[in-house]
Amino acid sequence: MDYKTLAANVKADSFKMAALPRQIRDSALNAIIDDLTANKEAIFAANAKDLEKAAADALPAPIQNRLKFDEHKLNDCISGIKDLIAMEDPLFQELLKRQLDEGLTLIKTTCPIGVIGVIFESRPDALVQISSLCIKSGNCAILKGGSEAGNTNRILFDIIYKAGTTAGLPQSFALLIEDRAGIDELLKCHESVDLIIPRGSNQFVSYIMANSKIPVMGHADGVCHVYVDKDADLEKAVPIVIDSKTQYVAACNAAETLLVNRSIASQFLPRLAEASGASIEYRGDETVCSLIGCKAADDQDFETEYLDYILSIKVVDNADEAIDHINRYGSHHTDCIVTENSDTAARFMANVDSAGVYQNCSTRFADGFRYGFGAEVGISTGKLHARGPVGLDGLVTYKYKLFGSGQIVSDYAGGVRSFHFKDLK
């Protein structure tokens, strides 16, 4: 079967999936825990094949590391699924209940989005997390993982698929794409796929966004800032800047630019440079260069997501200049102000147009787990539907149910009847 037909089958089953009660979705998640546990040796064996191939292909060490699916990763996955089972059902929540007139009641209720296509990197645990989030939220999933993890992904998918359908999920509740060409086929399925969540390099995400009519949730760039204000506690500022930059340089929430208030620049920058030593390469404007003797930064630097141990630095006259810089050069991901002045922090947080606006903590906190969402399907820098780390909440939408007893609009248009709008909850 071609992908268009396969995706249409998933779409058809998404309507059934949307109507399933919590009990069936949770029992599917329980069955997945059982079957993952029962089949763990086979999973580890499949993973060993992927690891062998990765070693033979001399893939970089961080990739080989992410590829590993061992007892520890399995336990993390299982504990994540248990958390999901315990969570409140994101479906069938009444967001509004309003009597429009006697015997005419409107209920706004949460429901799944439908069919979600997720394209993810070479971490096999991502397949388990994403599938579980989709099951809990009543969505059907079309999954494409990194090819390096092909054997592990296949066995994990087979286990999840069998456990899910046995527990009562519809036959096409999930689909695994195993070839790279399948991604382009998926991008064409706008009649069947409601949302695509791509995870991966900026270039890859931009490619997806440019090549599909399907709405895309995610982020292409992560140019995050730390602004050290004139009222900053420099004891806090130094570790916050270093953590934001270096705790994991390849992450989208790592800081790429430091903005420093002119009045504290000569105190702060040498302290920062001393604390970081040679671990960070700085690129600064004229003032910065004169203070810490670094490379000169050009305009291009302030637009760059280095994903490396490099930090651009600019001196600004005040918080407003920092806000303007961030709104102009940033990617609306996560930006932090270091200040003890709560008025300045409030102005920064109200005016900076980003999914995350922080005071006195590292930008690296922008993450579904660290927000207490249990897990995330991705981080969105779009402003519609879901913003920032996207957990269960971002995987649901709503519909309006209207319960009547024969009402017609011409009675209301003609003045025979009128609305009385009484909120029932």
Added chain:
Amino acid sequence: MDYKTLAANVKADSFKMAALPRQIRDSALNAIIDDLTANKEAIFAANAKDLEKAAADALPAPIQNRLKFDEHKLNDCISGIKDLIAMEDPLFQELLKRQLDEGLTLIKTTCPIGVIGVIFESRPDALVQISSLCIKSGNCAILKGGSEAGNTNRILFDIIYKAGTTAGLPQSFALLIEDRAGIDELLKCHESVDLIIPRGSNQFVSYIMANSKIPVMGHADGVCHVYVDKDADLEKAVPIVIDSKTQYVAACNAAETLLVNRSIASQFLPRLAEASGASIEYRGDETVCSLIGCKAADDQDFETEYLDYILSIKVVDNADEAIDHINRYGSHHTDCIVTENSDTAARFMANVDSAGVYQNCSTRFADGFRYGFGAEVGISTGKLHARGPVGLDGLVTYKYKLFGSGQIVSDYAGGVRSFHFKDLK
């Protein structure tokens, strides 16, 4: 100035607009009421020019009618703005407040989307409604109205702009586009415009959707259904079908297809045909034709939004066949079941994937005013962000504020500290 520069100015002011307190936005709305009232004769004079030109151009009567902006329309607009002022502030609402750890608090708070481009039909009152909704929700607006209403739109916009800026809204909080070419320029401004809401013909909305990288909220098609179940009260079914079809045939929420359960078809269809007389042209399948002697419907009919006094009819064996038909042929707008059986209604409402799922009332209720939203900027058949009639709620998004006291991620990654996730509200 070119539109790109103008739109960039609006974008820059959108950050200021987002930070304005309710009191300034509400006082702007109050000032608009005062100034509309004080300048009403000039408004009516401008409208008279548009009406004269429309008459000279022999525009269709319904368009001439919608073009009219008289004392009655003005009062409707003013009462709509008063309702908005009285409504709760959609901004700065705390959706979540969670302590992640001691001294590290996450707040998810509503904020405006930013810059919204609205392209609307020839009703000058739409300009007032849309501007007011955007002001209340802290969004900047780029407006393009129907050219037939050019004089009226210009004076209404000037009044709103002057009242708004005098009350403290930023200089570029709103922009009026007056030439058709400006629409194509607007579609290119994806760096400055966050959302486009097009209202108008299907063809026009499809054009917008196909020609911009900016997210579009709206609907291209409105193929709505009424399904008359075997357990329907036929006393209710007849007026519901007639009202859904004829109360305003040009509306997107008018029914285009009737589905009838086979077991009651021979009772119901002749009653419907008798009640409607010649006012509705029916196109049916074989059974329907044999019962009421109408034209034959082909597959094309079931995909067509007639926007006319024409109704396609299909006989189905049961509710599940009706659900499948609606999910396949419908446009996910609004669909109704007529039944006294609440189990069947629940199944229909859970399985039909539409923004509005109704029991025993006309599809014509799908409207922001009738839902008690005060006004709407449009109706969305998309599944992300906002669905169905879109009022103030659909014009806001959220951001995450994180208040720390020096926390860095490496302490949590290294096991020095751990999260405790305590919801504070």
